[in-house]
Amino acid sequence: MLEAILVLAGLAIVFGLLLGFAAIRFKVEGDPVVDQIDAILPQTQCGQCTYAGCRPYAEAIANGEADINQCPPGGEQVILELADLLDREPKPLSEEHGVEKETKTVVVIDEEVCIGCTLCIQACPVDAILGAAKQMHTVIAEECTGCDLCIPPCPVDCIHIVPVEETLETWTWPYPADESQDESDQEPVEGANHA
Amino acid sequence: MKEYALILVSTILVNNFVLVKFLGLCPFMGVSRKLETATGMALATTFVLTLSSVLSYLVSSYLLVPFGLEYLDIIAFILVIAGVVQLTEMIVHKVSPLLYQVLGIFLPLITTNCAVLGVALLNIQKENTFIESFLYGFGASIGFSLVLILFAAMRERINVADVPAPFKGAAIALITAGLMSMAFMGFSGLVQG
Numbered sequence: 001m002l003e004a005i006l007v008l009a010g011l012a013i014v015f016g017l018l019l020g021f022a023a024i025r026f027k028v029e030g031d032p033v034v035d036q037i038d039a040i041l042p043q044t045q046c047g048q049c050t051y052a053g054c055r056p057y058a059e060a061i062a063n064g065e066a067d068i069n070q071c072p073p074g075g076e077q078v079i080l081e082l083a084d085l086l087d088r089e090p091k092p093l094s095e096e097h098g099v100e101k102e103t104k105t106v107v108v109i110d111e112e113v114c115i116g117c118t119l120c121i122q123a124c125p126v127d128a129i130l131g132a133a134k135q136m137h138t139v140i141a142e143e144c145t146g147c148d149l150c151i152p153p154c155p156v157d158c159i160h161i162v163p164v165e166e167t168l169e170t171w172t173w174p175y176p177a178d179e180s181q182d183e184s185d186q187e188p189v190e191g192a193n194h195a
Numbered sequence: 196m197k198e199y200a201l202i203l204v205s206t207i208l209v210n211n212f213v214l215v216k217f218l219g220l221c222p223f224m225g226v227s228r229k230l231e232t233a234t235g236m237a238l239a240t241t242f243v244l245t246l247s248s249v250l251s252y253l254v255s256s257y258l259l260v261p262f263g264l265e266y267l268d269i270i271a272f273i274l275v276i277a278g279v280v281q282l283t284e285m286i287v288h289k290v291s292p293l294l295y296q297v298l299g300i301f302l303p304l305i306t307t308n309c310a311v312l313g314v315a316l317l318n319i320q321k322e323n324t325f326i327e328s329f330l331y332g333f334g335a336s337i338g339f340s341l342v343l344i345l346f347a348a349m350r351e352r353i354n355v356a357d358v359p360a361p362f363k364g365a366a367i368a369l370i371t372a373g374l375m376s377m378a379f380m381g382f383s384g385l386v387q388g
Contacts, residue, residue: 003262011254011271015278022282026289 033086034062040081044073045125046147048098053125061086072098073147104164106144107151111136113158120150120159199330204385206334212310213342214372214379219310223343224368226301233347235294236301237340239283243305244314244339247272247279248332251315252325265319272315273306280306310339346375 037058044054049070051057060066061082068082069091076093083090093100109120109129116134121127128144131137141164151159164170212218219240226236251272259265284302288295295302305311314335318328349371358367 004264004267007258007262007264008267008271008274011258011274015274019278019281019285022285026285028288028292 034058036085037061037082040074040078040085041071042074042078042145044145044147046073046145046149047125048072048147050097067091067094069094070097072100073145075100101146105146105148105161106141106164107139107146107148107159108141108162109137109139110158110160111138113156115156115158117155119153119155123150123153125149199326202327202330203334203337206331207338207341208379208382209385211338211342211379211382212313212335213339214376215383216310216313217376218313219308219339221304222301222308223339223346223372224365225304226298227343227347227350227368230344230347230351232297233343235291235298237336237343239287239298239302240305240308240311240343241333241336241340243276243279243283243308244311244336245329245332247276247311248314248318248335249325249329250275250279252318252323252328255319256325268316268319269312272312276311276315277306310335342375342379346372349375 041054049057114136
């Protein structure tokens with residue numbers, strides 16, 4: 001019994017040491033800039049920046065192919081953080097990629113009108129729409145990022161944008177907009193925490 | 196020398212692990228969509244299978260048998276295989292990040308490729324020597340690679356072929372695999388064992 005435990009523990013220790021050594025020996029230098037940019041982006045995967053998602057956009061920024069002002073869901077906040085991270089001049093949101101929303105919105109499906117075509121399900125980048133063919137669909141409000149990508153494919157126009165009402169649970173102090181811009185030089189992380 | 200050659204022929208063609216013994220079907224169906232990924236997977240599996248076959252032989256004959264712990268062989272082999280796969284993953288990640296991304300989840304899943312554990316256990320069952328278990332593992336992985344690459348090449352062709360609608364996708368792939376398996380059964384009798 002004791003032998004069995006010792007033999008297996010010994011084996012596990014030997015392999016553990018071997019793997020620990022290999023982890024150092026074969027350490028992969030990832031591209032930390034891409035990871036950092038990706039962490040700032042809002043992860044809506046909406047594609048409004050013309051890239052396939054937030055990660056490809058982050059890679060494009062890191063390669064210098066894309067500008068930092070192409071993310072409408074992130075808006076000014078993200079542009080400021082990106083400018084700070086990459087040491088570039090902040091610039092206003094590029095108009096051809098969309099406008100920043102004043103308030104957070106989600107979409108709702110008018111279930112009376114929905115014909116169950118599943119087109120909006122295919123368009124949704126975050127799988128927030130629930131439904132099956134010829135069954136009415138519905139939007140999971142907590143998952144919806146408000147990217148509105150599901151609206152153009154809908155053949156019967158049954159998807160509507162509604163603002164998210166502020167409740168006691170979701171209310172927060174408004175961000176001091178001008179201050180954060182000044183502070184961002186010294187404390188870049190500050191804004192990221194609030195976001 | 197002759198029996199070594201026989202082991203190779205036997206494991207590659209006659210007792211092919213995928214098509215005759217039906218082990219390792221998950222990566223066989225999972226990563227055979229594209230020839231490129233299939234080749235990468237074949238290389239990674241060859242490395243893991245050969246190394247784990249040899250290592251599990253060593254573990255078995257120098258640790259388990261002297262202490263009379265043969266009943267622990269499965270758990271010990273799983274430990275060995277998991278370690279080797281982890282090592283392979285690190286090396287692939289370092290050497291070829293593209294292949295690492297393409298293989299994705301299937302790389303760590305070599306751990307659960309039953310052909311790998313199957314080879315280790317069959318080595319014990321057949322009472323293979325060190326060189327025999329090396330050749331057995333190597334032959335098994337070459338056989339695995341052979342059918343995986345052949346199958347991937349066929350699936351690429353089938354993708355553009357005019358397949359009747361009900362048979363599209365996985366259905367025709369399974370039929371192809373069945374036909375391949377029958378073809379490989381034709382090798383039986385070439386070598387005994």
